[in-house]
Amino acid sequence: MNARKSAIVVVASLAASTMLIAATPAGEQGGAPPQSSKAVVMKGRAPVSTEMLHIKLPRPVETDLPNGLHLMVLEDRRAPQVSFQIIIPGAGGYFDPAEMPGVSSMTAAMMREGTTSKTTQQIAEMLETMAANVNVGGSLSGVTATISGSSLTENFDATFGLAADILLNPTFPKDEFDRYKSRTAAGLVQQRSNPSFLANEMFARMVYGAHPAARVAMNADVLKAATTETLAAFHKSHYVPDHALLAIAGDISMADARKLADAKLAAWKKAGTPAPTVQDPPAIGPARVSLIARPNSVQTSLWVGTQGISRTSPDFDIVTVMDKVIGGGPTGRLFVHLREEKGYTYGAYSQMSTGQYRGSWLASTDVRTEVTEPALKDLMAEIARMRDEPVPTKEFEDAKRSLVASFALSLESPTAVLSNHVSRWLYKLPVDYWDKLPERISAVTVAQVEAAAKKYLEPTRLQIVAVGDEAKVGPVLKQFGTVDVYDTNGVKK
């Protein structure tokens, strides 16, 4: 270990900044294996470059329009195509009327089903003949709704024009809404056969309680009761430009993008709506074990997790490193231990989900029914190890280097680069936030990660969700806590 191990230098310039990423420090590859597991043996003979990699980080050009819309353009001439996103805070499912969760999703889905000048078939035919796409989405629990799309450069004016029409002039035709309802109702039935859906639904319920974050599926009764008037009203009051973002990446200049926005979005007027605010979910309930009895399951889906942090938490980078060590991809402890060593599963990973409000941390795996007990024990033991033991230096530095060096890969895609800047805008992060990523990750210490694990992975806050064969799995789960059993419709038995 020497000074080079964190030799990551950042030099910012006007339009782009340069990031220098250090590779594995010289002489380090022969070191101890990253973890005490016979499943991974590091022979240390492969030629790993220690040469510094110079990376140019492109930055978008930005401006504010009179109606409140923020415009961000990342000009990239490598391919003759352009993509865009219009992100509208305040139009996501978080802001659904309390008695009608799902209205935001329905509104978004129905906007492209007809405008004052075009039918749903005309919209589909125009877009698909150009091989362009425009989508409107509002998640059930999210803060924003998004209209996004992309096309070849030669069709971008027409594509963006259609998107503007869908945004500004949707008619919510009744016959199309009836069709949408029957398709969506079928989907609500269909998804109950999928073990991951069942696990996700219960996990969100246990982690978030009555908070909107717990919504992962539309409610069949709300779907039945909703009217096109409800959707039109939601659209009118929530799809406002005051706090919105238009982000464009690809074969276009700021000047041309500005002209296009002025021309196509002229009718999108400031509404005077205050900036939307959100609240964190209430503190998580006591640790429980929830079993969804799924007849004929040959595997148990295991989801273990808890409430985590918001995107703007000061602990974000620390928890990112913690998550990488425990379950971020095939190098994570869960994969190495549960799959490569024990052969319990095809995969085992962890993930953090963060947004405006406090999100979640989750470790999950699917194992054959017979090994549910040892697999869950091992999974819980890995979480405990994270809390109780400092991460060995080599493993810790590998995880941090992986997080920083993989940044180079995102530079192949202008939309990936732009999406980093979109989150920077959405979460009001500093303008040089991405330039400083290597510095910040590099500064995270073993002690900080250990403290974060103690704080966020506390055993009394961990929720265990299992989907599987009740007769075989039910008795096994009792040793992990109080077990509540549900059927596949989510009804407690």
Add this chain to the structure above:
Amino acid sequence: MPRHFRRFGLALIAALAGAATLAAQSAPRVTFTDTKMKNGLRVIISEDHSAPVFSIAVTYNAGSRDERKGRTGFAHLFEHMMFKGSEQVGPGEHFMLVFNNGGNMNGTTNKDRTLYFETLPANQLDLGLFLEADRMWSLEITAENLDNQRNAVQEERRLGVDNQPYGRTFEAVDALAYENFAYEHSVIGSMDDLTAATVDDVKQFFRTYYAPNNAILSVVGDVNTKDVLAKVSKYFDRIPAQPAPAVVDMTEPAQTAERRQTLEDPLARLPRIDMAWHTPGSFAPDDDALTVLATVLSSGRSSRFYEAIVRQAQLSSGVSAFSAGTRGPGLFQVIATALPGKTIADLEKAIDAEIEKVKTGPIQDWEITKARNSQKRAFVGGLGSSLQKAVNLGQYALFANDPNLINTYIDRINKVTAADVQRVAKQYFVNTNRTVVITNPKAAAGQEGVR
């Protein structure tokens, strides 16, 4: 780790910065070199300096078509063993080195080939080539590692097939449609055959198929061609060529009567119908018109299936049609799930009616334009991805012995006319050439069936 890809999109070289207008009008080309090394390894290199990244794809001419009876699933199980250590690389070290140095990697097996790939920051060219060469040179095969990966693969089968609604339907379609064992059995294989695989099987498969003369190495991205060739020589030259593996007889006997099967699926909640017609394989002359036909029938909301069956008749929430993209004898497939309260019989009639229309009625100009633009879009969309280009160059080289298809495939699609589409619809959409599999939900105890 491995995923099963269906078919790769197309890729095209990046236009020079500032030359975008020109690029949109003229047809830029992917430039590449194509070199045969002394040991038979085919090396394809394409430079693209637009991002500090490169990708390696190693395409082995070995897939589940090469398996023998009693060893189904073996090519894929073998793929897992390629991550369990070689002479100079410890078990698991491969993925540790790639990810810990900022890269990404995976392996995937299908009926026709096994593919290994990694994308890495530009300074790690030696690492990527070394890792691929070392496991082509030698494998450290132990019974313990084989048992471990056998378990992982059996879980992969449970995850993707046995624990999923309609999981067994995919296997049933191939098993019923094909008579030749090569494509009749699934890539994932049966539990019994996976259990039966031995260390000797692994050794023999490695010797036979994992030889330089049975592989294509493509390197694309921020690299220098001469430098790559020198390094390939340094790391791969010591690997000796092997006798060419026996050629598999792919002949599929002509089907003479419609085949039908009904399955009961305790995990499914809605009934589903799968149809499959025999077609020629990828890049055969009729394949282009069949690709356009699939677009006309099922691509997007302007497609015929969506408009007639999903939107108007409201029989299904989605009907898909696609060419399976195999190198040998192909299948054109249609899949649809019935909405609650709708019957499979009505759904089948509605699909048949649309098929009849495409055989006899007019095909609009815009439908052809849509198919052409959709290829152009896929083409341009692949511009920025070194991995996609590396994979496509290897795939075209293996399937058609023509890596330049990366440049010319779009021209083939552009030549397809409405008359061509109608001709292939008439030729292949006949009931004696068809297999139909219907999957009905089987209500289990404690689970109310929703019909």
